[in-house]
Each structure stands twice: as C-alpha cells, then as structure tokens.
C-alpha cells in the first residue's frame with residue numbers, strides 16, 4: 001500500500017460473522033460423520049447458511065471431500081484456520097503452502113465454498129440483518145468517508161475508489177470492488193476474513209493485481225508484503241531524472257529503503273500493482289506536465305509555480321485527489337534542480353511569452 005489504512009477503518013460485520021461461521025463448521029466436522037444442521041451455529045447466520053440451498057450445497061461439497069480424506073485432514077484444516085486468524089502475524093511470517101496437506105478435491109471444494117460465501121452468501125437478507133443491517137454498500141460508504149480513508153485508492157494513490165454522484169442517495173452510489181489481499185484461489189480460508197478485504201481502485205484490483213500472490217513472485221520465489229493496516233510505502237519513494245540535458249528528461253520512480261525487508265516489500269508492492277510502470281507512464285513527458293499542470297508564461301513563472309506545488313499537501317487533499325501524492329513528489333524534486341538546460345527548448349513557454357496568452361481566447 002502507498003498509504004496505510006486509517007486506524008478508524010470500520011470492520012465489516014458480515015465478513016466477521018461469515019468467517020466465524022466457517023471456523024465453527026471446521027470445528028464441528030472434526031467429530032462428525034454426518035452432514036446435518038448441527039455443523040452450523042444456532043445463530044441467525046448458521047440458520048441462513050443452512051436455509052440457503054446454494055450455500056448449504058457448497059458446505060456439503062466440502063464436507064463430502066474432506067470426510068473422504070479422513071480425520072487427519074479435518075484436524076489440520078481446523079488447526080490451520082484457528083492458528084492463522086491474526087493477519088498481521090501472518091504477513092510477518094507468511095505460510096506460503098498453507099493448504100498443501102489437502103488433496104486436490106478438498107482444495108477445490110474449499111475454494112468453491114469460500115468463493116460462494118464471499119460472492120453470494122454475504123448478500124443474503126438474514127445475514128445482513130444479523131450484521132446490524134450494514135450491507136457491503138453501507139460498509140464501503142463508511143470506509144471511504146473523508147474522516148476515515150477518503151475516496152483515493154490506498155494501494156496506488158492514483159485513482160478514485162468510485163466517483164461520487166450528486167442527487168444520489170448513499171445506497172445507490174457506485175462502489176469499488178473489494179480486493180482479497182490474500183487471493184481466494186491460493187488462500188481460500190481468508191476469503192471472508194474481515195482483515196483480508198480492502199476496497200481498491202479498478203486499475204489496482206482488476207488490471208494489475210488480479211490473483212497475484214503477495215508472498216510469491218512469478219518464479220515462485222518467496223517475498224514479503226506490506227500489511228495494509230500498519231505499513232505503507234509513501235516514505236520510501238523518490239522521483240529521479242535521467243538525461244537532464246535533453247529536452248525530454250526521463251522521470252524515474254526510485255526506492256529509498258532503509259533495509260532489505262522494506263526493499264523486498266517495496267518490490268512486491270511495485271510488482272503487484274505495477275506502480276513504477278503506471279507512474280512513469282503518467283510522467284512520460286515533463287514538457288506536457290509543465291504545460292498541463294502549470295500553464296506558465298516564462299521560465300520564471302515555471303519556477304514560481306513549481307515552488308508553489310512543492311508546498312506540503314494537506315492530508316485531506318491526499319484522501320480526496322487522485323495523483324496528488326505523486327505530483328507533489330515530482331514537483332518537490334523539480335523544485336531542487338536547475339530547469340534551464342531543458343526549459344530553453346520548451347516551445348510553449350516561448351510561444352506564450354510572445355502571444356501573452358491571447359491565443360487561448362482568440363485562436364489564430
């Protein structure tokens with residue numbers, strides 16, 4: 001994450017209840033050889049899971065395969081689920097082969113169940129009632145309140161979570177999708193863990209991350225990742241310039257990591273969300289940035305405006321405005337360097353100095 005989550009981030013009660021129900025089911029199956037109502041809690045959530053046929057069928061599917069696999073697998077599943085409920089601890093010492101003790105059948109049935117709990121069961125009316133009436137839209141609105149996390153994606157700082165629409169009640173506002181930090185396909189037991197689900201922008205969630213594993217890279221090499229609730233990348237980033245004497249210097253995102261662990265986490269964050277590619281893509285033309293963001297009429301005006309943009313940003317702006325962190329970082333670095341070598345070649349400055357800006361109102 002570029003920014004850690006706010007300390008007052010609300011937990012989503014529906015996920016907490018479903019996670020508890022799943023854990024209860026794993027406890028009950030250890031000593032049971034029949035699939036029946038007693039495998040579910042006596043509470044409303046247990047009743048809803050039993051009454052809803054598609055949900056019950058997925059529980060039954062897992063029960064069938066795990067019962068065939070035997071007692072040892074049941075005990076290991078329970079033990080794995082119980083001993084990994086603290087995700088902060090898990091991020092510190094990730095268990096990358098969490099479900100290797102299960103056969104393929106069991107793993108597939110577990111994935112089907114957990115995906116179904118996340119995709120469908122969470123929206124059942126009795127479950128939402130049991131969670132105090134807070135459905136996922138209400139949770140999202142509370143999550144992105146300006147006094148909590150704001151509407152900017154915590155992973156990248158480049159995109160809004162979802163646009164606000166005027167004349168639209170809260171319940172009808174658009175929402176962002178929730179990202180499973182630990183993806184459902186490799187870590188299904190965390191599919192409804194309340195600390196594993198974070199609303200992210202579409203680019204981070206759907207284009208960049210998809211089902212990437214936070215703890216293994218493409219070559220299966222082990223790696224670490226920032227824990228979103230208490231770790232962030234924002235203090236370990238620099239913007240650098242290459243080929244400063246060209247009219248178009250190259251803008252680079254660089255790490256400023258104090259140790260190897262932070263460096264590893266920065267590289268994971270970068271690979272998972274394609275941070276550097278996206279920032280360097282946005283910043284591919286310094287000339288265009290100066291023209292679009294500053295609209296200057298002379299080199300002195302460029303310097304003045306860059307100094308203004310380098311002033312510290314309010315935390316509220318960072319929670320409200322997409323790209324604010326990155327442009328501030330860029331202008332802060334630009335404020336420290338001599339622009340004259342390449343600014344002399346910026347045609348639009350000379351043109352504006354000549355035309356005095358009239359050409360905008362009265363195009364030739």
Ligand SMILES: [Zn+2]
Pocket residue numbers: 153154155156157158159200201202203204205
């Ligand atoms: Zn994002």
